[in-house]
């Protein structure tokens with residue numbers, strides 16, 4: 001018997017936007033439509049491997065619902081709850097700097113839009129649930145390793161305070177999926193899995209770009225106004241025209257709304273990337289099809305976390321040659337992506353001015369947020385010349401001494417009120433460095449920097465204990481380092497998912513000291529330096 005949870009679906013995307021009349025999942029170009037109806041392809045043995053109870057509760061699912069067989073069947077793609085209307089969305093994108101044409105949900109299927117008890121809208125979307133019209137030459141499936149990475153990182157990012165899509169469930173399919181993980185001719189069968197991700201909207205920059213590329217101005221206009229009405233509803237009230245308004249006044253209100261909307265997209269994207277920079281997250285594939293219109297981190301693929309600080313680091317081997325998506329370039333790439341979005345939106349704006357203003361707002365928001373964020377990481381309360389100078393010098397020192405980004409800032413917050421006179425950087429900060437040689441050469445400079453930093457923050461007169469609390473609130477203790485995820489994956493592939501649960505629990509409180517969990521905050525072990533999945537990741541997933 002299927003237990004039917006009392007979920008309320010209100011599927012506005014399929015109700016208000018045109019769909020594809022062809023309902024087969026034959027691969028094709030889909031014109032004049034924003035989506036294609038497609039059902040998940042059933043799997044052999046859907047088994048619930050993990051779930052996030054907070055997300056279940058957010059969408060209105062109880063513990064009993066989650067424990068029922070129906071849950072694993074629905075979120076493994078073998079059944080639907082009443083009210084679900086599954087579809088794959090049509091979008092395009094710029095990949096690695098070039099227009100790639102139609103991409104679309106090749107292995108993602110949205111099941112429906114739930115309205116929860118608080119009136120919030122949450123889209124439920126399966127990733128890896130089988131082919132869609134947008135699957136091109138691929139199979140529509142996902143492997144366990146990449147699904148664990150997406151499941152854990154979505155939740156870890158949320159608890160770090162980074163805007164992100166969420167993850168409800170991780171379901172094993174009981175079916176193998178063949179992948180050539182490093183694209184080196186060594187394909188192998190891996191266990192398959194499906195993640196259900198959850199967000200108020202999965203609309204991407206690419207949903208607009210594809211319509212602009214096809215000169216479908218009417219549909220572009222509809223999608224823009226739909227997005228504003230559904231996902232930015234506060235802008236409807238802020239820029240409303242009265243019932244008696246003239247046609248010109250109405251058209252003006254629509255233009256103002258669109259202008260406010262684009263500006264907000266720019267501001268949200270700026271805040272998102274500032275949050276990435278804060279926690280040392282490197283997305284790895286910032287193509288425009290992987291940019292959420294809500295400014296959420298989306299599509300967890302070959303992402304990684306800074307370990308030894310290097311602004312040029314990219315976790316994605318596919319990106320190794322050009323390093324387009326390296327840590328230090330992420331803000332510029334967000335801006336580049338916003339320019340592509342602005343170009344796509346130009347036909348629905350009466351003049352380019354609001355688009356230019358939105359892009360200016362990106363820079364202004366980014367600069368202010370980045371400055372405030374960095375000052376907070378270093379524990380500075382005022383932008384004095386001394387503080388600015390110290391911050392400018394810090395990153396070159398972190399790079400030169402191969403300091404672990406996460407551990408360094410955490411240790412900085414832990415420095416005592418008085419620094420012992422002859423203490424070295426290693427005495428003061430602990431084992432946060434990856435190369436002894438680097439400390440021999442640059443240790444003295446770092447030691448001087450630490451003393452100047454200490455004098456600067458001590459000069460403000462606030463208690464060291466208060467500073468420690470402030471700094472620890474922005475400098476996480478625990479992040480999902482690739483090697484931690486990889487250990488959980490290796491165990492899970494051998495049938496033991498307990499580490500996935502343990503990491504999920506640990507990462508719920510990434511800023512807290514968690515006694516007994518020190519192992520998970522250690523710097524990258526030597527074995528992980530060159531191991532696939534730890535230092536080498538590809539888009540193969």
Ligand code: AMP
Nearest residue numbers: 103104105106107135138139140141299
């Ligand atoms: P990504 O680089 O993961 O963001 O994917 C880019 C495009 O490829 C999107 O349209 C995906 O839906 C599609 N895609 C990636 N992997 C698969 C797969 N295994 N099957 C079908 N489509 C896929």
Ligand code: MG
Nearest residue numbers: 289290298299
């Ligand atoms: Mg994608």
